[in-house]
Amino acid sequence: MTTNPAGVLADTAAYAAAVEEAKRAAAAYYAADESVLDDDAYDRLVRGIAAYEEEHPQEVLDASPTGKVAGGAVSGDVPHTVPMLSLDNVFSAEQFVTWTASVERRIGRPVAAWSVEPKLDGLAVAVRYRQGRLDRMITRGDGTAGEDVSHAIGTVLGLPERLAAPVTLEVRGEILMTNEQFEQANAVRTEHGAAPFANPRNGAAGTLRAKDRPYRVEMTFFAYGALALPDSGDLAATLDALPHSEVLEYVAGLGVHTAADTAVAPRTVTSVEEVQAGVEDIAALRASLPFGIDGIVIKADLAADQRDAGSGTRAPRWAIAYKLPAVEKVTRLLGVEWNVGRTGIIAPRAVLEPVEIDGSTVSYATLHNPADITRRDLRLGDHVMVYKAGDIIPRIEAPVAHLRTGEEKPVEFPGVCPQCGSEIDMSEQRWRCTRGRDCRLVASISYAAGRDQLDIEGLGATRVVQLVDAGLVQDFADLFTLERDRLLALERMGETSTDNLLAAIETARTRPLSRVFCALGVRGTGRSMSRRIARHFASMDRIVAADAEVLQQVDGIGKEKAAAVVTELEELAPLIGKLVAAGVNMTEPGATPPPEPGAAQEGGADGREAAGLPLAGMTVVVTGAMTGVLAELSRNQMNELIERAGGKSSSSVSKRTSLLVAGEKAGSKRTKAEELGVRIAAPEEFAELVESCLALDM
Structure with missing residues (x-):
């Protein structure tokens, strides 16, 4: 992680202009729940102001945001x-080490222990309980007084109306919207008829303050x-x-949500090196979290250390926010491209004014479907909030409507x-070419031949194009009927390459059902879902015969997805028939067929054959590089192995994890x-x- 350089202010006029811009941005952010600047731009602006004031203390303006809670933009009456x-901020390991040294100089001894926890991107509130009953909710305001938002009681998960004990206390924490709650709120x-929220933080703030709406949306609370x-x-x-760590345990015992209820539970450590390791671990989880974080909070854990360090007018001197690189920026929507996928789905893609987010330049972002564009009221030329985390494709959250020029x-x-x-099928939210897979035949066949599907070595996109142009294949089932003489007649197809390709196709004929089903590219399913379906039904004929109700017995398939899979399989029936005729394997090794209707079934769909595995x-x-007999297996193959051995594969470690293969x-x-x-x-x-499952063909 590198330091974000503060903007340099050249003179008094530049300083005054920066203060005015920060004042407007803080008012929009804290008081109006709007985003004039993204967080990264605001942080750089305030750091530039602070640097100028340090050099020119005699010129500090009363309106300066430095030293003030919420930039001095809000107040309250409670x-x-x-x-x-x-909290004050640091942006690098070097700055953090300097800060810890200042804390230890202030208290005159080493800090005994540090608490490391995620900095949740929400709205800070104080929640008062009297005799165990939820009594009042108050925003941070200017730090001395806040706004009463008790009208929102009952809409916030994680804040029980009654505690587990009849105690009187104030719990402080963040109210936020999870990613799922944000999508539901905007829908x-x-x-x-209201405009969508620009981002989850604005959504939580706007919802918390709103009164007399004809609808309700959920939010979530986490105590700190x-x-x-x-x-x-x-x-x-x-x-x-x-x-501090025991205070959080006490609050959790009363039934209030804390970060311990998430995949980024607070940890207590005793050295600066351990703090830095905790920062790196939480940062690595950021992209997979169901809610936004913009940093990590580090606090002196012991009450005595906190008391001796004291507090300033704006922030405690015993806690700091270690800010992470921004994953959210404001930029402009320049255009929309319409791309056709391998199954004929027509997907819009936003063309953006290039912006640097999380260390990379972003020029494109996903737009889920035409209905999503309409719902968000996106317009060409809009300033838009773009979000990116880890390797996730950037997405547009919403237009910044108050910046529109007309x-x-x-x-x-x-x-x-x-x-x-061809014509477009617009009957569903995701539009599709009426030719379906035939519209992108090369892409469809290339996908089926990919490593995690049939794994046909030597059949890249260029070779597929050659086969399609020669009229030898019209779908991937035709690969299994290719003849040696006809392949030899093609350009750049000598005897060795032809024989190698035919051998790879012959091997693909024996792949397990989960791979074959995945190769079909059924919309709404992928590698993991294909494995679950294959393990549940054991054979293709049982999958094809299943109706929507039966499909819902598979973990992760709801009513809507089940209906879509049934429809898709009906469309794919001719292709499946050709695969069967070509002798392609249609069973899943080691899987037990489901019982006939009315037969006794123990342990559910996942447990009928797992008990002995x-x-x-x-x-x-699974994490890290595999060695020994597992070294050649891809991560997908490892997941296949886990599920064939009766387990459930997962990508993240939590309290529910039984085993980590490291x-x-x-x-x-x-x-x-x-x-x-x-x-x-x-x-x-x-x-x-x-070992017993390794013997099965992967």
Whole structure:
């Protein structure tokens, strides 16, 4: 992680202009729940102001955001019993080390322990309970007083109306929208004619303050601290003496959500090096979290260390926010491209004014479907909030509507397929060319031949184009009827390459059902879902015969997806018939067919054959580079192996993880497993555990 350089302000005029811009941005962000600047731009602006003020202390303006909670933009009418301060920021390991040294100089001794926890991207609130009953919710405001938002009680998950004990206290934390809640909120808002929220943070803030809406949307609360109220009795002395980590445990015991309920539970460590490791681990999980974080909070854990370090007017001196690189920026929507996928789906893609996010330049973003463009009211020329995390494809969250100039133009939707000019099926949210897979035949065949499907070595896109142009294949089933003489007649197809290709196709004929089903490219399914379907039904004829109700017995298939899969399989029936006629394997090794209707079934769909398997009932995560007999297996093949051995594969470590298979350079997942007490196995040990299933053809 590198330091974000602060903007340099050249003179008094530049400083005054920067203060005015920061004032406007803070007012929009904290008071109006709008985004004039993204977080990264605002942080750089304030750092530039602070640097100028340090050099020119005699020129500091009263309107400056430095030293003020919420940039001085908001206030409230409900006094806080104890000031509700903001946090100062650091942006690099070097800055963090400097800060810790300053804390230890202030208290005159090393800090005994540090708490490391995610910095949740929501709205800070103080929640007061009296005799165990939820009584009042108050925003941070200016730190001394906040706004009463008690009208939102009942819409926030994680805040029980009654605690597990009849205590009187104040719990402080963040109210946010998870990614799922954000999508649901925008769907509800647009149904009622309101503009979509720009991002989850604005959504939570706007929803929390709103009164008398004709609809309700959910939010979630996570506590980061608690303190006694004047009438808390003996609890005051207890809370004042507890370490921060134990305060959170106490609050969780009362039934309030804390970050311990997530995949990024707070940890307590004793050295700066361990703090940095915790920062790296939480940062690595950022892309997979179901809610936004913009940093990591580090706090002195012991009450004595906090008391001796003290607090300033804006922030405590015993806590700091280690900010992560921005994953959200504002840029302009320049255009929309319409691309056709391998199954004929017509997918819009946003063309953006290039912007740097999370260390890379983003010029494109996903736009789910035409209905999504309409729902978000996106227009060409709009300023849009773009989000990117890890390797996830950037997405547009919403237009920044208050920045519109009136020159924006509607997005034009295609009238015919952009690829082949055929008609478009607009009956569903995702539009599709009426020719379906035939529209992108090369892409469809290339996908089927890919490593995680049929794994036909030597059949790249160039070779597929050659076969299609020669009229030798019209779908991937035709690959299994290719003749040697006809292949030899093609350009650049000598005897060796021809024989190698035919041998690879012959091997592909024996792939397990899960691979064959995945090769079909059924919409709404992928590698993991294909494995689950194949394990459940054991044979293709049972899958094809299943109706929507039966398909819903498979983990992860709901009513809508089941109906879509049935429809898709009906469309694919001729292709499946050709595959059967060509002798392609249509069974899943090691899987047990489901019982006939009315027959007794023990353990559910996943448990009928798992009981005797080595990983029965276990959730397994694989990380690092495999060695030994597992070295040649791809991650997809490892997941196949786990599921054939009766287990469930997962990509992240949590309390529900039964086993972590840790190869070389296992990294943060191993650390997380050690903290949670999850069993860890080396690749060689795991190979011995599942030896009976390794014999099955992968």
